[in-house]
Each structure stands twice: as structure tokens, then as C-alpha cells.
Amino acid sequence: MRVDLSSLGWDDGFKAAYSPFNRPDQYPARVTRVDRGVCSALTAHGPVRASLGGSVLDRAASDPSAFPCAGDWVAVREWPDDRVTIEAVLARRTAVVRATVANDSGGQVLAANLDTAAVVEPLDPDPDLGRVERLLALAYACGASPLIILTKADLLRDPAAVAASVGLAAPGVPVITVSTRTGAGLDLLAPHVRPGRTLGLLGPSGAGKSSLVNAIVGTTVMGTQEQRADGRGRHTTTFRALVCVPGGGAVLDTPGLRQIGLFDAADGLDGAFDDITALAEQCRFKRCSHEHEPGCAVLAAVESGALAPRRLASWRKLKRELSFATRRREARVTKAELFRHRRSEQRRRARP
Ligand SMILES: Nc1nc2c(ncn2[C@@H]2O[C@H](COP(=O)(O)OP(=O)(O)OP(=O)(O)O)[C@@H](O)[C@H]2O)c(=O)[nH]1
Numbered sequence: 001m002r003v004d005l006s007s008l009g010w011d012d013g014f015k016a017a018y019s020p021f022n023r024p025d026q027y028p029a030r031v032t033r034v035d036r037g038v039c040s041a042l043t044a045h046g047p048v049r050a051s052l053g054g055s056v057l058d059r060a061a062s063d064p065s066a067f068p069c070a071g072d073w074v075a076v077r078e079w080p081d082d083r084v085t086i087e088a089v090l091a092r093r094t095a096v097v098r099a100t101v102a103n104d105s106g107g108q109v110l111a112a113n114l115d116t117a118a119v120v121e122p123l124d125p126d127p128d129l130g131r132v133e134r135l136l137a138l139a140y141a142c143g144a145s146p147l148i149i150l151t152k153a154d155l156l157r158d159p160a161a162v163a164a165s166v167g168l169a170a171p172g173v174p175v176i177t178v179s180t181r182t183g184a185g186l187d188l189l190a191p192h193v194r195p196g197r198t199l200g201l202l203g204p205s206g207a208g209k210s211s212l213v214n215a216i217v218g219t220t221v222m223g224t225q226e227q228r229a230d231g232r233g234r235h236t237t238t239f240r241a242l243v244c245v246p247g248g249g250a251v252l253d254t255p256g257l258r259q260i261g262l263f264d265a266a267d268g269l270d271g272a273f274d275d276i277t278a279l280a281e282q283c284r285f286k287r288c289s290h291e292h293e294p295g296c297a298v299l300a301a302v303e304s305g306a307l308a309p310r311r312l313a314s315w316r317k318l319k320r321e322l323s324f325a326t327r328r329r330e331a332r333v334t335k336a337e338l339f340r341h342r343r344s345e346q347r348r349r350a351r352p
Pocket residue numbers: 151152153154155178179180181182203204205206207208209210211212223254255256
């Protein structure tokens with residue numbers, strides 16, 4: 001199997017980043033999925049399964065975001081005993097990072113090198129605007145162009161009306177409505193699915209992301225249910241996060257996450273709420289909290305009906321969450337610094 005890497009986004013920039021790793025036993029590859037430290041990746045010669053090389057493990061020990069993730073461009077090495085390892089992860093152009101649920105305060109990279117980051121939300125049941133806003137902040141923070149895809153349009157009589165109301169929670173972001181049942185709207189995805197481009201999907205479980213990947217790719221590749229030969233139940237096979245589109249380009253599905261905490265997404269929040277960001281520039285005080293200050297343009301906009309109170313409440317909630325996450329991260333950094341300081345003090349004292 002030959003894979004055209006350029007159709008997957010391999011370009012001069014990535015080639016230059018790869019050049020230090022160019023040696024006869026190493027190849028560039030794009031990670032399609034990661035399972036407990038084993039990566040599936042596509043090289044120009046076809047798919048490989050690779051474990052993590054020592055240098056990658058070393059870096060990831062102090063920085064979890066150094067672990068390869070779906071969408072990463074990497075250098076894989078083939079060893080004489082047929083083992084394949086990932087020796088380097090090339091710098092990411094864009095990355096979807098969420099706060100980890102665990103007690104630590106690091107970030108987990110969910111997807112890398114997206115050109116378009118699409119928030120996928122079903123039209124039925126009613127779209128959850130708070131969730132759309134949260135995922136949109138994540139999409140903006142990722143650095144790719146944001147997009148909203150509303151799915152299951154076949155279930156509504158007037159999907160355009162609902163799409164318009166979602167649009168109010170996403171000023172300036174294109175909103176597309178699609179149905180994988182009827183095929184309606186799928187053609188609108190063409191600009192985002194073309195050679196060299198990667199479309200990433202972010203959305204809750206059940207939003208129809210896998211169905212969308214299948215519709216775009218034209219074959220069933222995601223979450224196929226397969227009967228086991230012994231008849232003892234089913235298991236889902238062949239899930240790949242990143243899938244090549246036959247006409248060129250790639251689609252990257254992320255698992256339907258129940259909780260996505262924002263991580264280092266202050267710019268993302270500004271982007272997703274650029275109506276509030278623009279109003280804030282008119283506030284009398286530069287560091288206005290938009291809570292009670294006189295001359296607050298944001299509160300005035302709510303008062304006059306120009307800004308929905310729901311939107312301000314949603315912004316406040318995400319803002320609070322983000323400053324909490326930042327404080328936790330800073331606390332962790334301080335603790336690590338304190339630890340290093342004590343260690344060096346101990347060593348200094350131990351010296352004769
Ligand atoms: N009516 C209708 N149902 C759809 C459409 N797209 C998906 N569905 C149904 O919605 C359900 C969820 O679809 P999936 O594609 O599995 O959703 P998902 O977002 O991949 O969910 P996870 O795999 O859990 O992350 C399935 O029962 C699909 O058949 C659509 O366009 N119209």
C-alpha cells in the first residue's frame with residue numbers, strides 16, 4: 001500500500017522540521033490513533049504500529065503534552081529486529097488541548113495539526129449552546145479555523161431556524177447543517193476536506209461524528225460492530241481517529257468526551273466570545289470585570305437587550321473555570337520550583 005503523504009498534509013514546513021531526523025532507517029509518518037502508548041501511523045509505505053522511543057518517553061516524563069497524539073507528524077524508526085518506534089514528534093501547528101480530569105494540572109493533547117476544528121452538535125435533541133460555546137473556545141484555542149457542524153438535520157422541519165439561534169452563540173463562525181441520513185449539506189464540507197487539509201471533529205458522544213466520518217470517507221471505517229466468531233458478544237473494531245479521505249485530505253474524530261475542561265484557552269475564550277471581547281474595549285475601566293463597575297459596556301449591552309444574558313452567564317462560567325485552572329497550574333509550577341530549590345539547598349549543604 002502506497003500512501004500519498006502530501007495529500008495528508010505533508011508539506012515543505014513539515015519536511016524542514018523532519019530534516020534533522022532524516023536517516024536511512026527512519027521515516028516520516030502521521031499518527032492515526034494512540035492506544036495505551038502504542039501508536040498506529042501511516043508512512044508512505046503503509047500503516048505501521050509503533051511504540052514510543054526513549055527520547056519521546058524522556059520528554060513526556062516531564063511534559064505529558066509531548067506524548068504523540070492523533071494527527072501528529074512523527075519520525076518512526078525501523079529496527080533490525082522489526083520493532084518500530086517513534087523517535088520524535090514534530091512541532092505541532094495546531095493542537096486541541098484539554099485539562100486533564102485527574103488531580104494534576106497538566107494538559108492532554110487530543111488532536112494535532114488540524115486545519116479546521118469543527119464543533120459537532122446535534123440539532124435533535126435541542127443544541128446545548130453552553131456546550132457549543134465551550135467547544136468553540138477549545139477550537140479557537142487550538143489555532144485552526146473554527147466551524148460549527150449541526151447534525152441530524154433530517155429530524156427537524158426547520159433546521160435553518162435552529163441553526164440561526166446557534167449562530168448567535170458563535171458570532172462570525174460558519175454554521176453548516178448536515179444529515180448523514182439524507183446526505184443534505186455534506187457538500188458544504190468540501191472546502192474543509194481536500195488534499196493537504198485536516199478536518200477535526202469535536203463533539204459529545206452521540207453527536208453523529210462517526211457517521212459523519214463514514215459519510216465523508218464513503219465507507220464504514222469507524223466503530224464498526226463486528227460479531228465475534230465465538231458469538232460471545234460484540235466488540236468495536238477498526239476505530240481510527242485519523243482517516244484518509246479517498247479524494248485527498250484527512251478527517252480526525254476525537255472521542256465523545258463527557259467533560260472537556262479548558263486548558264490555557266484564554267485566547268480561545270476571547271475568540272469564541274468576540275462580541276463580549278469587542279464590548280469590553282468600550283468599558284470605562286481597562287480591567288473591568290463586567291460585574292458591577294460603572295461605565296461597563298458589557299452590562300450596558302445586556303441592559304439594552306443587545307447581548308443575551310445567557311451569553312454573559314456562559315462567558316462568566318468559562319472565565320471562572322479558566323482562571324481556576326490557571327491558578328492550579330501556577331500552584332503546580334511553584335511546588336515544582338520549591339522542590340528543586342530544596343534539593344539544590346540540600347546538595348549545597350551536603351558539600352564539604
Ligand atoms: N436521524 C439521524 N440520525 C443520525 C445521523 N447521524 C448519526 N445519527 C445517529 O446518531 C447516533 C450516534 O451517531 P454516531 O455517529 O455513533 O455518534 P458519535 O458522535 O460518533 O458518538 P461516539 O462514537 O459515542 O463519540 C447513531 O444512532 C446514528 O445512527 C443523522 O444524520 N440523522
